Ligand SMILES: Nc1ncnc2c1ncn2[C@@H]1O[C@H](COP(=O)(O)OP(=O)(O)O)[C@@H](O)[C@H]1O
Ligand code: SF4
């Protein structure tokens with residue numbers, strides 16, 4: 001079956017100043033490079049990586065807010081990447097974006113009913129009365145009391161506001177929701193409730209998600225497939241089970257080691273042994289993007305040569321000079337590494 005969304009060899013570069021549209025640049029300036037993946041109907045694909053790895057940039061390109069400098073974005077087999085302004089209303093409706101901070105989408109001066117009324121008015125021809133009914137249903141869909149429609153966002157908790165933001169996306173009856181760190185600011189127990197809600201909505205409505213997180217543990221039981229992003233490159237991709245078991249990409253290994261238990265206050269990356277190599281802020285695009293921090297760094301080959309994308313299985317691939325069998329052998333003592341992520345779920349619910 002054809003995927004719902006297909007991203008092919010995407011490069012995205014920003015022009016010099018923040019906030020301006022990106023335009024065609026040299027590949028070396030791209031903050032997202034050669035990224036390819038698919039999201040199937042009724043599927044959740046997770047995009048994981050630390051801050052600055054390019055997750056939001058990819059989501060914005062799919063949402064039509066940025067024009068990629070290279071590559072293609074296909075939605076239901078149609079190329080939607082090139083001309084943002086040419087996107088149809090239908091396409092805007094079918095792909096919805098939810099952000100980490102619900103306050104960016106919830107106008108503090110409007111009541112919830114007016115916030116949810118906007119997408120309904122914009123996308124559908126419905127009577128006032130039908131819209132009001134629909135708003136009540138949407139709130140129920142995200143497990144909020146319909147009476148919440150009379151409240152202002154500030155009268156809701158962070159988790160409740162995020163539910164309203166999800167209801168706002170649902171109002172459009174989308175096929176794909178891009179969830180950009182939507183649980184990252186919430187407590188672990190509230191996170192688990194929102195993740196449960198996403199799964200329930202998927203089961204009911206067959207929605208697909210591109211679920212973006214900086215915490216691998218959060219995505220383990222939610223996503224069928226996971227992409228691990230570092231400096232705009234997909235370092236590892238596979239099914240959830242594959243990414244959470246050996247061989248791990250050295251960067252995935254580092255991410256998993258840094259979050260043995262759920263603790264949102266913990267820094268994302270453990271301090272790694274890097275033999276005096278410094279963080280590659282000045283990485284020039286040569287060699288492996290992770291070479292300056294990699295605990296399994298091999299030597300000059302990692303600094304000089306672009307690593308190959310090695311297939312472990314038809315669905316699992318690693319970007320590394322170390323062959324998967326060698327990585328797996330070197331990681332023999334790490335068999336339980338992915339399990340911390342499973343306990344995250346157990347303790348969070
Ligand atoms: N508007 C912008 N202008 C210039 N650079 C940007 C802009 N937005 C993000 N960047 C840069 O692009 C890279 C990826 O950012 P982003 O996609 O926000 O990462 P993530 O969502 O993974 O934290 C970062 O290096 C960031 O500094
Ligand atoms: S290519 Fe080298 S630096 Fe990059 S992840 Fe593999 S071992 Fe580490």
Ligand SMILES: [Mg+2]
Nearest residue numbers: 055056057181
């Ligand atoms: Mg981001």
